[in-house]
Amino acid sequence: MSLLDVKDLKTYFYTDSGVAKAVDGVTFSVDKGKVLGIVGESGCGKSVTSLSIMRLVDPVTGKNEGGEILFDGTDILKLPEPEMRKLRGNRISMIFQEPMTSLNPVFTIGYQIEESLILHKGMDKKAARQQAIHLLELVGIPEAGKRVDEYPHQLSGGMRQRVMIAMALAGDPELLIADEPTTALDVTIQAQILDLLKSLQKKLNMSIIIITHDLGVISEMADEVVVMYAGEIVEKAKTRELFEDPKHPYTVGLMNSVPDVDEDVERLRTLEGLVPSLYDMPKGCRFAPRCQFACPECEKERIKLLDLEDGHQVRCRRYEK
Ligand SMILES: Nc1ncnc2c1ncn2[C@@H]1O[C@H](COP(=O)(O)OP(=O)(O)O)[C@@H](O)[C@H]1O
Ligand SMILES: [Mg+2]
Missing domain, CATH: 3.40.50.300 (P-loop containing nucleotide triphosphate hydrolases)
Known part of the structure; x- marks a missing residue:
């Protein structure tokens, strides 16, 4: 199909x-x-x-x-x-070549994923935070509960791309x-x-x-x-x-x-x-x-x-x- x-x-x-x-x-x-x-x-x-x-x-x-x-x-x-x-x-969701240009440097990665969940899934703040951590775990980010409060520049290129994938998955594409x-x-x-x-x-x-x-x-x-x-x-x-x-x-x-x-x-x-x-x-x-x-x-x-x-x-x- x-x-x-x-x-x-x-x-x-x-x-x-x-x-x-x-x-x-x-x-x-x-x-x-x-x-x-x-x-x-x-x-x-x-x-x-x-x-x-x-x-x-x-x-x-x-x-x-x-x-x-x-x-x-x-x-x-x-x-x-x-x-x-x-x-x-x-x-339908998309991930791009350069993760740094798609992540906002002034917000934590958790905040950015949560925003997406609140917008696309209508979740409340608390549920969104839990789901954000879950998504970070899903894309293989170690210590997701801690990393969720970090800013994009604190992550390596590979980790940033994982975050981008987590964001793309937020809406269950x-x-x-x-x-x-x-x-x-x-x-x-x-x-x-x-x-x-x-x-x-x-x-x-x-x-x-x-x-x-x-x-x-x-x-x-x-x-x-x-x-x-x-x-x-x-x-x-x-x-x-x-x-x-x-x-x-x-x-x-x-x-x-x-x-x-x-x-x-x-x-x-x-x-x-x-x-x-x-x-x-x-x-x-x-x-x-x-x-x-x-x-x-x-x-x-x-x-x-x-x-x-x-x-x-x-x-x-x-x-x-
Ligand atoms: N915003 C634009 N304005 C004018 N031409 C564009 C624009 N975006 C892409 N193009 C043209 O479309 C062609 C294909 O681009 P693109 O799809 O980005 O190639 P790629 O296969 O490398 O991803 C480019 O050669 C470019 O000339
Ligand atoms: Mg291209």
Whole structure:
């Protein structure tokens, strides 16, 4: 059963430099209790996709230009803002990359979680404090009863991210969107936070969208993966299938740029070339300028997302029958 159905979503930005088609016809679903990974290089539209779902895209420059976002059957793009506010932080919650920017430095972490519980759950002060401590325990903060009265700057980066997760859980979300939740953390802490997210997902039976530029994170967490490039989905598959049999040259390139753990020296074969400017997108395949298999045909017209077996999809002419 799908909890979220994003259909042909288009989010464009209108700036002095022109129109940036940051999300340009993206379609995916997230089933109840499942984890969807969204992966791609910086600037490919991952955060704009998640902000679109939260309806938090910059209203000055950003505009929804089409599509649907069905959450439990309701198109949230059509919800009046007060209704959306009831969903946000409750049924749909989000954690961001940089916990320090989302926590208020002048209030204790307990106060901030309590506020959220009072606002979203209508709890009284006493119940909220108890629940705040419970949530801090749930996200693995030792001595939660004591830490609850500390300020964000008294915590390490990893602990702050745990607090952010606790805050995101305050409203009992059915869907948690985690946008690069570990990117700002060092490697060992990253692993701990991912383990935490995984165990919470099982314990609470949440659906999660995990957004990352790191395929390692995806392989650990996700049931299904969407690979984005220049505002489009270029490949979608079950995680195992994607890693065993990546089809799109971009996906293959991403996989080859992951450092090989067996080598003494960390060798990073990066993808060559740059993501095309969103203001000046190639007419045909957007990856063609960087693709070793590109031929004149690829540059003629927009490439369709092809359906292969078992829900595997790829946007590449090489797989046309
Ligand atoms: N507020 C904004 N105004 C104009 N353009 C934006 C804005 N936010 C994002 N964009 C454009 O959308 C593109 C995708 O951004 P984003 O979704 O943040 O990428 P990422 O995949 O790294 O999360 C960026 O390249 C940027 O040009
Ligand atoms: Mg981002």
